[in-house]
Amino acid sequence: MTDEACWHPDLLRRFVPTPYVFSIGDGPNRLFVESNDLEIALSVRGADVVHRQSSRSGGMLCKLIRDTSSPGDGSELTIVSNGALWVLYLGWGTILIHDRERSELLGFVARNVQIQELVWSLIPAVLGESVQQ
Amino acid sequence: MSLLCIDQTALPYSMELCFAGATCDLRTNSCELASVMEGLSISTGDALSSGFTMRLIVEDSSEEAAGEPHFRGLHHVVTASFGRSNVFVFDILRRTLSAGVSAAVARDDRFWKEKLIPITLGILGSAMGLVPVHCACLELDGDGLLIAGVSGAGKSTLSVALSENGFNYVSDDWTYIARRGDGIVAHGTSAPVKLLPDAVGHFQKLQRRRLQRSMNGELAYEVDIAETFGARVEPACEPRWLIFLERTHRAESTFTPMSSTEARTYVSSSVEKLPRQLYEARAARQQTIERVALLPSWHFRYGGTPQFAAKELREFVVHAGRRSTYDR
Numbered sequence: 416m417t418d419e420a421c422w423h424p425d426l427l428r429r430f431v432p433t434p435y436v437f438s439i440g441d442g443p444n445r446l447f448v449e450s451n452d453l454e455i456a457l458s459v460r461g462a463d464v465v466h467r468q469s470s471r472s473g474g475m476l477c478k479l480i481r482d483t484s485s486p487g488d489g490s491e492l493t494i495v496s497n498g499a500l501w502v503l504y505l506g507w508g509t510i511l512i513h514d515r516e517r518s519e520l521l522g523f524v525a526r527n528v529q530i531q532e533l534v535w536s537l538i539p540a541v542l543g544e545s546v547q548q
Numbered sequence: 549m550s551l552l553c554i555d556q557t558a559l560p561y562s563m564e565l566c567f568a569g570a571t572c573d574l575r576t577n578s579c580e581l582a583s584v585m586e587g588l589s590i591s592t593g594d595a596l597s598s599g600f601t602m603r604l605i606v607e608d609s610s611e612e613a614a615g616e617p618h619f620r621g622l623h624h625v626v627t628a629s630f631g632r633s634n635v636f637v638f639d640i641l642r643r644t645l646s647a648g649v650s651a652a653v654a655r656d657d658r659f660w661k662e663k664l665i666p667i668t669l670g671i672l673g674s675a676m677g678l679v680p681v682h683c684a685c686l687e688l689d690g691d692g693l694l695i696a697g698v699s700g701a702g703k704s705t706l707s708v709a710l711s712e713n714g715f716n717y718v719s720d721d722w723t724y725i726a727r728r729g730d731g732i733v734a735h736g737t738s739a740p741v742k743l744l745p746d747a748v749g750h751f752q753k754l755q756r757r758r759l760q761r762s763m764n765g766e767l768a769y770e771v772d773i774a775e776t777f778g779a780r781v782e783p784a785c786e787p788r789w790l791i792f793l794e795r796t797h798r799a800e801s802t803f804t805p806m807s808s809t810e811a812r813t814y815v816s817s818s819v820e821k822l823p824r825q826l827y828e829a830r831a832a833r834q835q836t837i838e839r840v841a842l843l844p845s846w847h848f849r850y851g852g853t854p855q856f857a858a859k860e861l862r863e864f865v866v867h868a869g870r871r872s873t874y875d876r
Contacts, residue, residue: 427621429823497554497646502637507618512625521622
């Protein structure tokens with residue numbers, strides 16, 4: 416038996432399928448966007464802040480899950496940083512992770528978070544750019 | 549917006565700890581938390597070749613108790629929050645836990661003992677070759693006995709009964725297994741033994757103890773097995789057998805051989821599926837699972853008291869079990 420045969424429920428939601436996949440650019444500077452939500456995938460694909468970061472770091476992977484089972488509570492923004500990892504929490508339900516060394520933007524977006532807030536405020540904050548009001 | 553820069557905060561309290569054989573390089577800004585963690589550390593001669601780091605910042609101004617847990621994970625990162633003030637970030641590839649916690653959580657040794665340390669070993673253990681297996685572990689004359697079974701099968705009560713019957717106690721619920729040379733080594737933690745209310749009918753010593761509300765909301769006796777039962781506790785041992793426990797309604801005991809396929813299936817069911825980004829950890833873990841599956845294994849069906857089961861199991865291990873081990 417391999418790991419694939421385990422029957423644990425996916426409590427961490429690590430294995431949510433992400434059918435919306437975009438690959439932008441060629442060579443080492445390629446930007447990959449994956450999501451289970453078409454609106455998120457299209458918005459991140461077109462976000463200047465993501466393209467800038469991808470160019471700076473020589474390519475980037477963005478994998479963002481619209482987390483409908485997550486609590487959409489709280490408006491408090493907290494960022495925890497430790498070396499290469501920056502993690503942004505909006506309430507409990509929205510969690511964005513930026514691994515600067517691996518050039519990966521990973522995360523879960525609570526159901527009540529609007530695309531505009533995600534692209535103009537939360538992603539810039541976790542990427543270390545100024546937060547748009 | 550609040551910003552918690554762990555790498556830019558002075559963390560003057562630094563110590564090397566050990567949990568289930570894994571060394572932990574702890575740094576924190578809280579003397580109180582450092583003291584709590586030091587009390588939970590268990591030294592062992594079987595330290596793993598790789599360890600992990602913990603960077604813990606305590607916000608003295610916050611008195612928020614640990615709230616409802618919320619876990620998420622993607623690729624090599626797992627996050628856990630227990631309310632707004634208590635956030636934990638696990639980086640599996642870098643074997644690091646970074647966290648900000650309230651002063652109330654910092655001094656709550658039960659939170660660290662029963663929740664955070666087992667969770668940390670469960671998440672980061674995969675990168676250190678440590679496999680958490682849902683089983684008890686006891687030791688007799690240097691030989692370890694893993695006792696598996698579904699929840700409610702009686703692992704904890706049997707563990708106590710065996711510890712009153714000459715066995716040394718390693719763990720009663722989760723055991724952390726690593727490869728060592730050609731064999732394996734099983735580690736326990738400092739977590740207390742949890743016994744359900746009806747256990748008082750089997751163990752008089754519990755009459756002096758109070759039922760408590762456990763972390764998962766159940767009423768239970770949560771006791772230090774050495775203090776309550778005078779058991780001898782071993783931090784680690786080398787497992788020789790795997791017993792799969794099943795309770796029946798009839799007062800009897802039977803042992804039937806269990807195939808390595810069944811054993812592998814059970815152990816595999818204990819572990820979290822890992823993403824492909826952690827392929828090395830996945831492969832190393834599979835090798836450990838294979839070794840556990842190759843242990844001589846039996847189904848042990850029993851009815852009656854835990855003391856009866858302990859006596860039967862001891863007889864089996866001392867006679868038939870040992871003969872079978874050496875015959876293989």
